[in-house]
Every structure is written in C-alpha cells, then in structure tokens.
Amino acid sequence: MSDNEDVTRRRLYWHSRRGMWELDLLLMPFLEDRYDQLTPSDQVLYRELLANEDQDLFTWLMRREWPRNTELRRLVKMIVEHAETTDNSRRQAL
Template identity: 45%
Template sequence: MNDTTVARLRWRCRRGTRELDALVGWWLDARYAAAAPSVQTAFAELLDAQDPDLWNWLVGRAAAPRADWQAIVDEIRGRDRV
C-alpha cells in the first residue's frame, strides 16, 4: 500500500452524501491497511457502485451482489458493535 493509492481511494470515498462519506471513509481508515490485497481490490471496486445501490447495501435494504463486497458492507454495518 502506498500513499498515492490511499489518497486516490480517499478521494473516491467522497460520495454524494455525508453519511456515505463517513461510512466508506471509516472502512478505509480502520480496515484497509490490514486487509488482504484481494479485499483491498474489492473495496476499490465497491467504490465504483452507484450511490443509491451502495446506500441500500449499507443500510440493509439489499444485499451486495458480490460476496467480497458484502463482507466489507457487513464490517461497515457492524463497526459500532466491535
């Protein structure tokens, strides 16, 4: 992991709402560095999702279409319980 990669991801974590910014930004700050490379890649790909879809996954209205994305979503949703 290098600073440029994290800076680009941080920019991509800026979403359409403050709530989405905070949720995906939390995962970047709290989990990204320790995550396996495949999970880091999945997170970068998750950020390509449209905001309404991402929001629905994060609030539990729908499941993410990929298991690796859902694992990240579950970590974000459970962040206050850890």
C-alpha cells in the same frame, strides 16, 4: 509509504468521499481504521465496491438490500459492523 502507495491512498480517500453524508460516515472511518489491515484481495474488493453507484452503496450500507456478489456482501457487512462497533465505543466513552 512509497509514492505509489501514497497516491493510491489519496485516490481511495477521495473515492470514499461520496457526497452523501451517510456514505461518508461509513466509508471514511472504515478506510482510515481498517483498510490497511485488509488482505490484498479485500483491498482490491474495496476499490471495486467504490466503483458502484452511490444509490447502490446507500441501499447496501443502510441494509435495505445486500449485494448479489457474496464477496461484496461480506465486505459491506464488514463496513456496517465497523460503523456499529465504532459508534458503540463512542457511546461507552461518554
């Protein structure tokens, strides 16, 4: 990983930590497990998602509403599905 990529990764890590436990539980594992496999355009979209207010992120990630932007909606659904899949995997391992 280049120095620039390392700096970007650290920034993403800190921007993904929102201070709301519920958001951290969804965003942090997604960043760690899936971000590197996203297309470059989806990586940009993830960074754009993080620019939103916590209340909006909470509403979207708790599936109370979906973002109006279809691309953001798709990414939010990817994050939610990742959390559900990861949670189910943990339960099966027990």
